[in-house]
Amino acid sequence: MADLAARAEVAKLARELALDADRLAFLQAADRHELAALRETISGALFAAQEPRLRRIAALGKLLPTPITARIAEAAFGPMLSGRIAGVLDVSTAVRLAAQLKPAFLAEVSKWIDPARTASIVRALPDPNVITVGRHLLEQGDYVTLGRFVSVVSTEVALGVVAHANDRQLLHVALCAEDQARMSQLVHELPDERIVGVVAAAAEAGAFDEALTLLVLLEPAERIRAGGLAASLDLDVRNGIVESAVRLSVWPEVLSLLAELSDDARRRLVNVPATLDPNVIAAAVRAAREHDLGAAMLPMLGSLDEQHLGALGAVPELADLIPGLAAETLRTTGLLSQERRDELVIRAVQHQGPLPDQPYVGEARPSEDGELLVSLPTVVGDQALEHVEEVRVVAQLPAVELDGHLPAPHRIEPPGGDDLPEDRPRRLDEWGGSGAHEDEPPAAAPVSEGEVLGQRTAPRHAEDVGDGNVEVGQQGVDHPADLGKQVRPARPGRLPDTRRVEAHEPCGGVEGLQKRHEHLNAAP
Amino acid sequence: MIDELSDDLGVAPEHLAALRRFSEDEQRIVAAAVTRARQAQAADLDDALRRALRFIPRVLRGRASRLLFPDGDRG
Numbered sequence: 001m002a003d004l005a006a007r008a009e010v011a012k013l014a015r016e017l018a019l020d021a022d023r024l025a026f027l028q029a030a031d032r033h034e035l036a037a038l039r040e041t042i043s044g045a046l047f048a049a050q051e052p053r054l055r056r057i058a059a060l061g062k063l064l065p066t067p068i069t070a071r072i073a074e075a076a077f078g079p080m081l082s083g084r085i086a087g088v089l090d091v092s093t094a095v096r097l098a099a100q101l102k103p104a105f106l107a108e109v110s111k112w113i114d115p116a117r118t119a120s121i122v123r124a125l126p127d128p129n130v131i132t133v134g135r136h137l138l139e140q141g142d143y144v145t146l147g148r149f150v151s152v153v154s155t156e157v158a159l160g161v162v163a164h165a166n167d168r169q170l171l172h173v174a175l176c177a178e179d180q181a182r183m184s185q186l187v188h189e190l191p192d193e194r195i196v197g198v199v200a201a202a203a204e205a206g207a208f209d210e211a212l213t214l215l216v217l218l219e220p221a222e223r224i225r226a227g228g229l230a231a232s233l234d235l236d237v238r239n240g241i242v243e244s245a246v247r248l249s250v251w252p253e254v255l256s257l258l259a260e261l262s263d264d265a266r267r268r269l270v271n272v273p274a275t276l277d278p279n280v281i282a283a284a285v286r287a288a289r290e291h292d293l294g295a296a297m298l299p300m301l302g303s304l305d306e307q308h309l310g311a312l313g314a315v316p317e318l319a320d321l322i323p324g325l326a327a328e329t330l331r332t333t334g335l336l337s338q339e340r341r342d343e344l345v346i347r348a349v350q351h352q353g354p355l356p357d358q359p360y361v362g363e364a365r366p367s368e369d370g371e372l373l374v375s376l377p378t379v380v381g382d383q384a385l386e387h388v389e390e391v392r393v394v395a396q397l398p399a400v401e402l403d404g405h406l407p408a409p410h411r412i413e414p415p416g417g418d419d420l421p422e423d424r425p426r427r428l429d430e431w432g433g434s435g436a437h438e439d440e441p442p443a444a445a446p447v448s449e450g451e452v453l454g455q456r457t458a459p460r461h462a463e464d465v466g467d468g469n470v471e472v473g474q475q476g477v478d479h480p481a482d483l484g485k486q487v488r489p490a491r492p493g494r495l496p497d498t499r500r501v502e503a504h505e506p507c508g509g510v511e512g513l514q515k516r517h518e519h520l521n522a523a524p
Numbered sequence: 525m526i527d528e529l530s531d532d533l534g535v536a537p538e539h540l541a542a543l544r545r546f547s548e549d550e551q552r553i554v555a556a557a558v559t560r561a562r563q564a565q566a567a568d569l570d571d572a573l574r575r576a577l578r579f580i581p582r583v584l585r586g587r588a589s590r591l592l593f594p595d596g597d598r599g
Binding site: 016017018019023024026027029030031034035037038041042044045046048049050053054056057059060063064068071072075076077078080081084 | 533534535539540541542543545546550553554557558560561562564565566568569572573575576578579580581584587588591592594
């Protein structure tokens with residue numbers, strides 16, 4: 001996306017300097033806004049260097065009859081100089097002069113006009129004349145110039161030019177528009193068929209990058225509308241758009257767009273062949289994590305069909321995103337029914353030694369007697385923790401018995417066998433304790449459901465893991481909806497048994513998790 | 525190179541910040557292009573003014589000439 005915008009800026013600068021744009025192609029590595037500022041600086045400085053003489057020429061227009069001035073402009077000055085002179089003409093003189101100039105010449109002049117300096121002149125010109133100039137520019141394929149004037153001309157004039165543009169031309173003008181907010185206003189005026197036509201034309205030409213760029217550049221309301229219309233197109237088109245997202249690495253924009261779309265439109269866009277590639281989803285997940293877009297990721301994952309959900313199993317980054325995301329996603333998509341064989345899921349602290357510098361120490365147990373305590377993963381920070389043991393998922397069990405069946409008790413073997421109050425296998429619902437007594441040490445910690453189930457639980461530093469090897473059955477809940485119940489306010493104190501775990505979240509601990517959780521809940 | 529270009533253009537160096545990320549050679553390409561463009565535009569303007577005089581009616585040419593070339597240099 002940035003490449004296209006930067007390319008347009010470089011093209012404008014190259015024109016200003018009378019250079020082939022290829023000579024300045026290296027500048028495309030810069031930010032489009034920085035490039036625009038650079039171009040304006042250079043353009044302004046070049047203009048300023050000639051301004052005194054340009055003003056004397058402009059004064060000539062008051063001395064000579066307008067037809068003679070027009071002839072001098074066309075025959076002696078030419079388009080570039082005439083365009084610069086326009087920057088110092090008063091409006092009435094300019095309008096009189098423009099009326100004497102041929103439309104084709106005006107179109108050439110427009111390429112050298114600074115829209116910001118001449119906006120009042122352009123707006124004072126008769127609409128049909130400006131539309132005619134726009135048609136000339138369309139015929140020449142000069143979308144850069146057209147794009148510069150999008151913010152200057154009236155809506156009527158813009159739509160008048162658009163009426164003469166085919167869908168492909170309209171796409172290019174929209175992409176070159178310097179003022180995307182204004183472009184969005186114009187898109188608002190276009191009928192659905194026109195927008196569909198633009199996307200379809202882009203697809204036909206293989207210009208998916210351009211189509212996607214336009215989508216993400218639009219203001220939210222029009223982006224949603226255009227995205228919804230794009231979703232109505234054939235599978236090939238939708239797949240091309242997704243492939244373009246991969247190519248352009250615009251996942252943050254695409255995830256935001258997907259989150260804004262209707263469920264149906266989102267489903268049509270995400271269930272395409274391209275998203276069967278685990279690398280594609282992994283790239284999206286990484287982008288979501290990098291840009292704190294977990295909430296935007298949820299609707300996408302929640303819209304995947306069975307076939308695509310199956311591909312998620314090969315995306316380790318998914319569970320490593322943010323804790324709340326994975327849990328929410330797993331819950332909403334039913335992924336919990338899938339086996340997660342041999343996955344290292346938690347680090348349990350067997351002895352409750354204080355952990356300095358940990359942002360929070362949480363404790364977990366079922367919120368009510370009879371409920372199940374699901375595994376609370378511990379994400380270990382950069383420093384080694386004492387008394388940390390591994391707990392592995394038993395391979396044979398699904399994480400959740402969706403039919404409500406309670407998994408059978410599973411073997412727990414703490415190191416040394418004496419760390420648990422009772423040295424015997426325990427049922428899952430025994431694990432949490434009842435919490436029935438008021439004076440009982442603190443019970444459930446303020447953990448989000450994501451913290452409970454969703455975190456990727458493989459330790460980041462294997463060397464921190466103790467030798468003890470506690471095996472538990474992958475703990476389950478009797479229904480996915482129960483996952484949301486395991487949230488309770490923190491209370492000070494310590495639990496005497498082993499169900500205390502350390503919750504450390506790399507982005508702000510539990511408080512951060514809760515904020516994210518609220519954010520996730522607020523997501524559409 | 526940015527400092528030289530800013531002097532040439534008469535603008536503060538921070539207005540050319542976009543060029544900082546580029547190599548000295550790349551900055552030199554831009555600076556040379558700007559210098560060429562400024563010189564070419566000045567030359568084009570001189571030529572255009574002299575051509576323009578030929579289209580001005582004789583009766584107005586003296587006034588126009590004094591307006592366009594206040595220093596009397598018409599090439």
